Amino acid sequence: MADAARTWLITGCSSGFGRLLAQRALERGDRVALTARNPAMLAALAGQYGNAALCLPLDVTRPETIRSALGEVFERFGRLDILVNNAGYGLQAAAEEASDAQTRAMFEVNFFGPLDVIRAALPGLRAQGGGHIINISSVGGRTTAPLIGLYSASKFALEGLSLSLAMELAPFGIKVTSIAPGAFATGFAGAVQSAGAKLDAYRQQHAMLDTILADLHFADPAGCVEAILAIAGADEPPRQLIAGSHAVSAVEAVMAAQQAEIAKWRAVSDAADQQ
Amino acid sequence: MSEKIWLVTGCATGFGRAIAEAALAQGHKVAVTDRNLAAVEDFALRYPETALPLGLDVTNSDQIAAAVDARFRNFERIDVLVNNAGYAVQQAVAEAAMPSVRGMWLACAGQRSYHQFRLGRRPGLRAVHGALCVQQIRGRGAERRVGR
Numbered sequence: 001m002a003d004a005a006r007t008w009l010i011t012g013c014s015s016g017f018g019r020l021l022a023q024r025a026l027e028r029g030d031r032v033a034l035t036a037r038n039p040a041m042l043a044a045l046a047g048q049y050g051n052a053a054l055c056l057p058l059d060v061t062r063p064e065t066i067r068s069a070l071g072e073v074f075e076r077f078g079r080l081d082i083l084v085n086n087a088g089y090g091l092q093a094a095a096e097e098a099s100d101a102q103t104r105a106m107f108e109v110n111f112f113g114p115l116d117v118i119r120a121a122l123p124g125l126r127a128q129g130g131g132h133i134i135n136i137s138s139v140g141g142r143t144t145a146p147l148i149g150l151y152s153a154s155k156f157a158l159e160g161l162s163l164s165l166a167m168e169l170a171p172f173g174i175k176v177t178s179i180a181p182g183a184f185a186t187g188f189a190g191a192v193q194s195a196g197a198k199l200d201a202y203r204q205q206h207a208m209l210d211t212i213l214a215d216l217h218f219a220d221p222a223g224c225v226e227a228i229l230a231i232a233g234a235d236e237p238p239r240q241l242i243a244g245s246h247a248v249s250a251v252e253a254v255m256a257a258q259q260a261e262i263a264k265w266r267a268v269s270d271a272a273d274q275q
Numbered sequence: 276m277s278e279k280i281w282l283v284t285g286c287a288t289g290f291g292r293a294i295a296e297a298a299l300a301q302g303h304k305v306a307v308t309d310r311n312l313a314a315v316e317d318f319a320l321r322y323p324e325t326a327l328p329l330g331l332d333v334t335n336s337d338q339i340a341a342a343v344d345a346r347f348r349n350f351e352r353i354d355v356l357v358n359n360a361g362y363a364v365q366q367a368v369a370e371a372a373m374p375s376v377r378g379m380w381l382a383c384a385g386q387r388s389y390h391q392f393r394l395g396r397r398p399g400l401r402a403v404h405g406a407l408c409v410q411q412i413r414g415r416g417a418e419r420r421v422g423r
Contacts, residue, residue, distance in 0.1 A: 100336070119368060161368065168367055 005052075006233055007077040009033040009069070011060055011117060012087030014041040016186035017136060020225045021084060026053055028229075033073045060087050060113025066120045079128050082232050083121050085114035085158075086136045090188060091151045092209065093195030094202045102193060103150050110154035115161060122169075130173030132233050135162045137178045139247040142240075143254040146205050159240065166239045177237045179228060182247025185218035219244060280350045282306040282342075284333055285360030287314035294357055299326055306346050306353075310335075310360075333360050 008025050012018040014036040022034045022042075026049045034042045035058035046053035054076055058069040073080050088110045091098060114135055125131035140148055141155030162178035169176060183189075198206070224243040231237040242248045262269070281298050285291035286307040295307045295315075299322045307318045308331035318326035327349050331342040346353060364371055 115368070122368075165368055 005029050005031060006081040007031045007033075007073070007079055008082045008084065009035065009073050009080055009121075010084040010086055011035050011058055011113075014038065016086075016188060017181070017184070017221055017225060017228075018084070018086040019045065020221055021086070021228055022053075024222075024225050024229060031077050033069065033077070035069055058117075060085075060117060061108045063116055063120075066117050070117075070120050070124065074124050080121060080124060080131060082132045082134060083117070083125075084134045084136065084228075085117055087113060088136065088138075088154075090138075090140075090148070090192035091194075092147050092192050092206075093150065094147055094199065094205070095149050097195035097197060097199050097202060098150055099196040102196060106150065106193070107154050107157075110151075111157045111161075114158060118165070122174075125169075125174050126172045130175075132175045132177070132237060133162075133165065133169075134228060134232060135176070135178045137162070137180050139180050139182045139242065139244070139250055141178070142180050142242070142247075142251045145209070147202070147209050163239060175234075175237050176239065177231055178240050179224075180240065180242045180247060180251070181224045182242070182244030182250070183216050183218045184221040184224050184244070186221045189213065189218070217246075279303045279354040280305075280346075280352050281355040281357065282308065282346055282353050283357040283359055284308050284331060286318070287311055289359075291357070291359040294359065295326075298355075303355075304350050306342065306350070308342055310338075333358075 006025075008022070008030055010018050010022050010025075010032065013022050013034040018034075018036075019042075022032050023045060025032050026045075029052075031052045031054075032049075033054045033056055034046055035056045036042055037057065037059045039055040039057045042055045046055045054073065056069040056072055057065055059065045070080070089106065091102065091106050093102075118133060121131075121133070125133075135158055137158050138151075138155045140152045141159045144152035144156075159178050159180075162176050166176040227241065227243045231241055242251055279298075281295070281303055283291050283295045283298070283305060286295045287309040291309070295305050295318065298305045299318065302325070304325045304327070305318070305322075306327045306329055307315045308329045309315045310330065310332035312328060312330035315328040319328050327345065329342045329345055331338050333339065
């Protein structure tokens, strides 16, 4: 049950996991900096919790808003226990279809944004002697499929960064966890961008993916938020947590296939550094 | 082995040079590319019939377009594409300069544009059986570019 009140900063609180997580943390008596590009969308929720809630404008692609939000959190709350990099969005497009601009824009939000927020928070986290950084990745950051390669690339990047940071920041008492949610009814699917120019060559693959997505059961995001609450601030949190039983199965299948492929090509791999 | 047409990025040094050299030695045709054209021109002296040195910086989409055009003019197809160019930044996340981190990613993203241009232009590779794409990011040292 709720130990001492903790302080949070959560990005992307206008909807989805960010909003729900902020609400649940406030309910349990924690102090939360709710951030979004447009903080006006947070006022009604924050208003119910008085001084425990702090609404701040934070656009992860605008470093000055990152700096000022973090400065405000440390000034107002004195410390930051749990930083949640939640802001992000999806892209369904063949690599060949997506425009350069939309690909790079997605990387700015899904990868460089969290990186910038983490870098801005680290001096404060190190100075206070600890903290927990939670990066919301995706099952698409552990597995992939046709037409989501660019989105997956941004989330694989985030997973790689998280894993390294978990080691790099351990000496400072700072924990790092990446969360890989499967399909949840967060509104994420509705916010997925599609290719600027669709190519006929990929029509069938799009149709197949659309069918799969239409049949998918999107779980209640409250369950994923409980999973995040269960590990937030833990003494020994996982470095990578999968949220959702279907997502676990998907990752297990991919890991088994990778193991099998390693075994199949073992002789070629082993010979590579034996010349 | 039947002759194949290769395009290899980052051929000035390292794996890129070794891959290009091995493919040429086996009788394949290879577009040997690097952002420093002078560093790959020696291939043409040793393999005047089969090596095509081209300047290609994976972060420069105009150069990618030009290289792909030249490739098709000269060899008409690409069977094997090797995305080798890459480098590593070794620094704590807190201390790495953002331009160097972004630069590394842009180099990787540039390779994506390369595929996109190449594939979007002609449906060639889509139909080519056994196309091989290898991407390497490697290196040691505080901040060192490797394989270019």
